[in-house]
Amino acid sequence: MDLLSRKYAMQTLCAVGALEPVRYGELETAFGDVSSSTLSARLEDLTGAGLLERxxxxxxxxRVEYRLSDDGEELCERLEPVLAWVRERES
Incomplete structure (x- = not known):
């Protein structure tokens, strides 16, 4: 749970799922407002937790590409409704 509460963790996981296979630069472009150090840290954290494959x-x-692992794919499916709810509230 600690990992998922980190800034951009859930968004990074679902962005990789939507764009996979995805390269770092593509993720950086997709987010726009995330710092390079934060994005790098989240990718490293999610890979270390076995949710992403590098x-x-x-x-x-x-060239480095990221994909969801089986566990990451399951988690992303469960998180998508939560992220959709957040997006609706931000509009």
Missing amino acids: EQYDEIPP
Whole structure:
């Protein structure tokens, strides 16, 4: 629960689910107002918790893609109604 209460954790998880496979720059563009350090920290936290999978390709320039793990996919499905409710209240 501590992880999900961190800033942008739920949004990052669901954004990866909506855009997967997704690269860091695509997520940064999707959020617009999130700092690079916060986004990097959330991706690291969610990957460490087993909710995201990170694949790094041996290319130049380096390429990293994120996808939901099975647990992340289940959690994202459960969080989507909550995030939709929040978006409705913000409008």
